[in-house]
Amino acid sequence: MDTKIIAILIVCIAAVLIAGCTGSPAPAVTATPTPQAPTPGITPAPADTLSCTSDTDCVPAQCRHPASCMNRAAAAALSCEAKLCTMSCEGPIDCGAGSCGCVNGTCSVVSAHPTPALTAPAPSVRLKASPQRYSPMMSSTPGIGLTPNVTGFVAADANFAGNATDFKWNAINFEWNATFGIFLTWDAPDYKVHEIGNPVANNGGKVYWTFTEKPASTKDPVVITVTARDMTRRGAVLGSSTVTLSWDGDYAVMVRDIT
Numbered sequence: 001m002d003t004k005i006i007a008i009l010i011v012c013i014a015a016v017l018i019a020g021c022t023g024s025p026a027p028a029v030t031a032t033p034t035p036q037a038p039t040p041g042i043t044p045a046p047a048d049t050l051s052c053t054s055d056t057d058c059v060p061a062q063c064r065h066p067a068s069c070m071n072r073a074a075a076a077a078l079s080c081e082a083k084l085c086t087m088s089c090e091g092p093i094d095c096g097a098g099s100c101g102c103v104n105g106t107c108s109v110v111s112a113h114p115t116p117a118l119t120a121p122a123p124s125v126r127l128k129a130s131p132q133r134y135s136p137m138m139s140s141t142p143g144i145g146l147t148p149n150v151t152g153f154v155a156a157d158a159n160f161a162g163n164a165t166d167f168k169w170n171a172i173n174f175e176w177n178a179t180f181g182i183f184l185t186w187d188a189p190d191y192k193v194h195e196i197g198n199p200v201a202n203n204g205g206k207v208y209w210t211f212t213e214k215p216a217s218t219k220d221p222v223v224i225t226v227t228a229r230d231m232t233r234r235g236a237v238l239g240s241s242t243v244t245l246s247w248d249g250d251y252a253v254m255v256r257d258i259t
Helices: 003-022
Strands: 058-060 069-071 098-103 106-111 124-130 144-151 161-163 172-178 182-186 193-197 200-202 207-210 222-230 236-247 253-258
Touching (some): 124 222, 124 253, 172 182
Parallel strands (some): 124 236
Antiparallel strands (some): 058 069, 058 098, 172 200, 172 222, 182 193, 236 253
16 A cells, blocks of 8 residues: 555544544433423312302302302312202201302302391480388388489499589489489498488489478479489480379378389
8 A cells, every 4th residue: 555545544533533532522402391281171179169259259069958158160169969859948048048149258158037236225214213102201211212224324333422513423423303302312231311412413323202391382293303414425415214293192292103
């Protein structure tokens, strides 16, 4: 073989070897995952089975005799088998007893007959008087006992009774007036009679009315009035009641009317 040809072959082989050692390796190929399309016909389960925005979003949560409600998206997962009706009303929704509605963003049972809201009674006062006939000659009582029965408010918890010109102002005061006679107290523990005058005020406790002198005329009835006032509202009247006494001779009276 010619010497020149051999030399050329040697040079070519060396060039090939050098190129294989210094060239950069081919980059690795990373497989890219192919996204899968959602399977048709399958609805993802709702995160919240009770949320709603209107009444139409809510349906019964049970197939027969439902006792609660859920939203339509959650109800789609229910599987109800066809069964004969039991012909009975057993739940809060059966037979028109209620329906499903959206209450504050939550599917709930809405009663068809809501319980009416209870309203507080209006403030009022009604006197109770005993005995029905009284005379200072009687030893069983110092006078006609007068007890105010109140509704719609609570009498002030203060043990006080005195003349209306110097009484202590409590949250609620009961003012007593009589067209004739005076007021007394006669309470435990000593049961001593204490004259407190006319007019008087107290905390709503029992008082007694009596007289010590013959009236100028027995034709005029004795009118006793109690008025409850809320002193935290500038003396606003909470209620009032009146007892009317008619004369039975010169030294006895009878309870004629209470309003």
